[in-house]
Every structure is written in structure tokens, then in C-alpha cells.
Amino acid sequence: MRYNKTIMRIIAHIDMDAFFAAVEERDHEWLRGKPIVVGADPREGRGRGVVSTANYKAREYGIRSALPISKAWELSEAAKRKGLEPAVFLFTNFAEYEKTSARIMKILKTFSNVVEQASIDEAYFEIKNSKSLDRTPTAGQAEIRNPKHAWGTAAKTAKSIKEEIRKKEKLTCSIGIGPNKLIAKIASDFKKPDGLTIITEEEKELFLEPLPVRKIPGIGPKTELLLKRMNIATVRDLKGFAESELSELMGKWGKELYRKVRGIDDSPLETFYESKSIGEQETFDEDTRSPDILIVTLNEMSERILKRMEREGFSGFRTIAITVRFAGFETHTRAHTLSA
Numbered sequence: 001m002r003y004n005k006t007i008m009r010i011i012a013h014i015d016m017d018a019f020f021a022a023v024e025e026r027d028h029e030w031l032r033g034k035p036i037v038v039g040a041d042p043r044e045g046r047g048r049g050v051v052s053t054a055n056y057k058a059r060e061y062g063i064r065s066a067l068p069i070s071k072a073w074e075l076s077e078a079a080k081r082k083g084l085e086p087a088v089f090l091f092t093n094f095a096e097y098e099k100t101s102a103r104i105m106k107i108l109k110t111f112s113n114v115v116e117q118a119s120i121d122e123a124y125f126e127i128k129n130s131k132s133l134d135r136t137p138t139a140g141q142a143e144i145r146n147p148k149h150a151w152g153t154a155a156k157t158a159k160s161i162k163e164e165i166r167k168k169e170k171l172t173c174s175i176g177i178g179p180n181k182l183i184a185k186i187a188s189d190f191k192k193p194d195g196l197t198i199i200t201e202e203e204k205e206l207f208l209e210p211l212p213v214r215k216i217p218g219i220g221p222k223t224e225l226l227l228k229r230m231n232i233a234t235v236r237d238l239k240g241f242a243e244s245e246l247s248e249l250m251g252k253w254g255k256e257l258y259r260k261v262r263g264i265d266d267s268p269l270e271t272f273y274e275s276k277s278i279g280e281q282e283t284f285d286e287d288t289r290s291p292d293i294l295i296v297t298l299n300e301m302s303e304r305i306l307k308r309m310e311r312e313g314f315s316g317f318r319t320i321a322i323t324v325r326f327a328g329f330e331t332h333t334r335a336h337t338l339s340a
Helices: 019-027 070-081 094-111 147-170 179-189 204-208 221-229 233-237 243-250 252-259 289-312
Strands: 006-008 012-017 036-039 053-054 089-091 115-121 122-124 131-135 142-143 175-177 197-200 320-327 332-338
Touching: 006 221, 012 147, 012 179, 019 036, 019 053, 019 094, 036 070, 094 115, 094 122, 094 147, 115 320, 122 179, 131 332, 147 175, 147 197, 175 179, 204 332, 243 252
Parallel strands: 036 089, 175 197
Antiparallel strands: 006 142, 012 122, 012 175, 036 053, 115 122, 131 142, 320 332
């Protein structure tokens, strides 16, 4: 049988399952099977800061990433009162997480020569297969001789990657495969943990339509609330709006959203990342309005930033931003761009 050659992308997104907590559980036998919360010190419900990662057992208590650590403690105590095992709270160990992440990225690069690391625990990569794909100069694209076989090969590649990570790192991951980064990203979250979801070009719109609008990257709590007030709950609801209507409602973001809800995404894989910003943050153990304490802290943070700039090769900067978060999690940001 002869197949017409078509240009098609097969992109995968890998997301490590509850990465920080999983690394801790792997490295410390006494933690295995326990609900684990990685983040700030809860200080018996008086702690500041947020949860970095909660494993799936802790999530059964309602604990999740970005939750105030004090709330996580309350939920753990509530579970304890019900006779359940309380969560184990751990500080982050970034040095170990970064080492593990580097080894995982190395594994990915044995399967693909086009890998974009999106964060410490996730990455996009092109699925390559010499039997069904002819490499082209464009990253993230390949010439497909047999599309059906190519998707099957992509599934085999993903399973091999999952097995290699499980064998070498004793960790699980979820992988989504699609015709672009958008679909791959959403698909990787579809069957967590330890999932594998494949969505073809032909399937992408049907896959997206029943999903809550919040599943579309870029739609945060504020946009979700705005859409909810308009009785828009699913991607299918949002598809009922013309591009001009979304643009009028949301400006430039509306035009991009029109494409996203249809599964359209032409963004390339970025194999080289250049850091464009450096930041530091500090969480106080106690509330303070003392100018003396705040000024000393700002000076210390500025010194740390300057040292990092030197270490990472920054020659200068143009914009300075300061973010302040109050006890009730009300957040304000101010930025100033210096004249050239």
C-alpha cells in the first residue's frame, strides 16, 4: 500500500507524577505509603508559605500544590481526627530534585534529539522513528509515510520511556502525545498518575470539547470566573463564540483562545532556553510592617540576585519588579523599567 507523504507533528509531553514527593518517598523507605506534603514549615498551622507538592495520598485529604501550608496542616489534622494517617510535612530538597531531573532529561534525549525542558519535572519532546518518519530541518516536524503506524510507534516509544524511568529512577510519569504542544500538555494530565494518552489530529477537537475550560493553558481562576458568569463551563461552550466576540471580550488573548479551544497550536519546541529573569522571595515567620525589617530583607535579597546575575552571566537588567503578598494572600506587584 502506498501512502501520501504529509507533514505532521508528533509531540509528547512528559510530566513526572508528584515529583518532589515521589523523590522523597523513593529515597526514604519510612515514607513509603504515607501522605506526603513538600513545602514550607507548617508550624502546627501557623506556618507561612505554600505547598510545593503533595503526593496522591495527601491529595485525598484535599491538599494540593500552591495551597497555603497552614491550610494543608488543617486538612491533615482533620484527616487525623477521622482516624486517617496524618500527612508528613517535608522541606524541599532542590539539590536532589535537580539531580534526578537532569538524569530524566538525559533519558529523554536517548529517545529524541528534540527536547524542550519546560520545568524541573516536565518536558516536551518530538517522537522520532526512522522506520516511519523522515527527519526534516524543522524541530518538532517530521514527514510521515504511514500516519497510523507513526502514532503506534509513538505509543511504543512513550511506553519505553516510562519503563526506562521506572527502572532507573524508581519513579512514574504521565505522558501525553498529540499533534502539537497544546494537545500533548492537556493529554499528559488526562490519566494521572502513570498515564499515557494519545490524541491524534483527527481526534483533538472531540477530545477537548467536554473538558472544563480551566483545562486550557492560560485560563486561570479570574478568566474561569468571568466565563462562568457567562454560563460557559466547557470547551464546547467556548467554541460557540466567534473569534471577533472573544477578541472583543478578552483582547489579544481572545484571538489566541479561539485557536486553543480548536486544538490549534503552531508553537515550536525550544531546545535552547535563555533565562530572561532572576528572582528571589522571602516568607516571614511573623507578620511585619516594620520598615527596618523590610529594608534589611530587600537589601539581602538584592545582594543574592546580584550574585546570581554574576554567576549566570547576566550583563545587566532593565526592569525591576517587586511583589508583596499579605497574610490573607492578597498580592500586589509593581514594576519599573529603567530608561536606556
